[in-house]
Amino acid sequence: MSNEMALLQKDITDHVSGKLSELESTGLNFPPNYNPQNALKSAFFKLQETKDRKDNPALSVCTTDSIANALLDMVVQGLSPAKTQCYFIVYGNTLKLNRSYFGTQAVLKRLKGVKDIWANVIYDADEFVMAIEKGKEVLIKHETKFENRDGGIKGVYCIIEKEDGAQELTVMTKKEVEAAWSQSKTGQSVHKKFPQEMAKRTVINRAAKNIINTSDDSDLLIEAINNTTDSEFEPSERKHVDEAEIVQDEVDQNANQRVLDFDTIPEERVVPTKVREVEPIYEEVSKGTDEEQGRLFDSLAEMEPNF
Incomplete structure (x- = not known):
């Protein structure tokens, strides 16, 4: 690591650590056996490998505030790269x-009243039966066979098990899943390569929405969770059937914007960057070259090897 990078890491880590100390004094708690400093070190190791679409290092391209905010959201949620x-x-x-899929599961298990969460794919040849009981969706039966996994996907569902034994069922059809993917900033290359696991990730995020926003857990934790979820989607491209949900999404999106008050890091410690036009790194992947698609796949696949 160059001296400039080492100094940048120290400055940002010091700022994030200082902010964490303030938040802990106001009631922020971390998961058992979670070490924020170790997580920050792991994050910087990954950041040194992270590049933008033009192969520029993230630490040279991204603003200091955005790096600090991303790291703070990571630690508040108790996540580790x-x-x-x-x-x-x-x-x-x-x-x-x-x-990742694993990260969302870990975060939800931190919320009060949540015992477990899992998702299953419904394949074309599966027998899936659900019902509405007292206004709530309930799973009646899901029968599948091993060989069905080679067939097409009909849908996906998630179950959140509460500590009192109650279960919350969320079901999405194939069309609903694809509609959610169409709103993603990352395009659909990875979704098409690993449809089963990405479908599970999508339905877990959908199921988590009601649990998260009705939780009485720390506002700091809820805000960090929502910030991370919102960063994956283009607000202008959200297309929901329910008009009320559109309004609520816009409220959630605008309400969860937080800019941390980090002191300005001395210029001599900032890695030099040139002025760049702000452009999404992951626009419609199908418009990119094979090399660009491959780089996107390698980047995400490395982070979620169990795909």
Whole structure:
């Protein structure tokens, strides 16, 4: 690591650590056995490998504030890149934190009243039966066979098990899943390569929405969770059937914008960058070259090897 990079890491880590100390004094708690400093070190190791679409290092392209905010959201949620629970993506000159399938499960288990969460894919040849009981969706039966996994996907569902034994069912059809993918900033290359696992990730995020926003857990934790979820989607491209949900999404999006008050880092410690036009790194992947598609796949696949 160059001296400039080492100094930049120290400055940002010091700022994030200082902010964490303030938040801890106001009631922020971390998961058992979670070490924020170790997570920050792991994150910087990953950031040194993270590049934008033009192969520029993230630490040279992204603003200091965006790096600090992404790292703070990571630590508040108790996530670690070393456990493939999260990864970083560059959008223009802004660094964003994204959760993996495992990360979202880990975060939801931190919420009060949540015992477990899992998702299953419904294949074309499966027998899937659900019902509406007292206004709530309930799983009646899902029968599948091993060989069905080679067939097409009909849908996906997620179950959140509460500590009191109650279960929350969320079901999405194939069309609903694809509609959600169409709103993603990362395009659909990875979704098409690994449809089963990406479908599970999508339905878990959908199921998590009601649990998260009705939780009485720390506002800091809820805000960090929502920030990470929002960073994956283009607000202008959200297309929901329910008009009320459109309004609520816009409220959620605008309400969860937070700019941390980090002191300005001395210029001599900032890695030199040139002025760049802000452009999404992951626009419609199908418009990119094979090399660009391959780089996107390698980046995400490395973070979620179990695909």
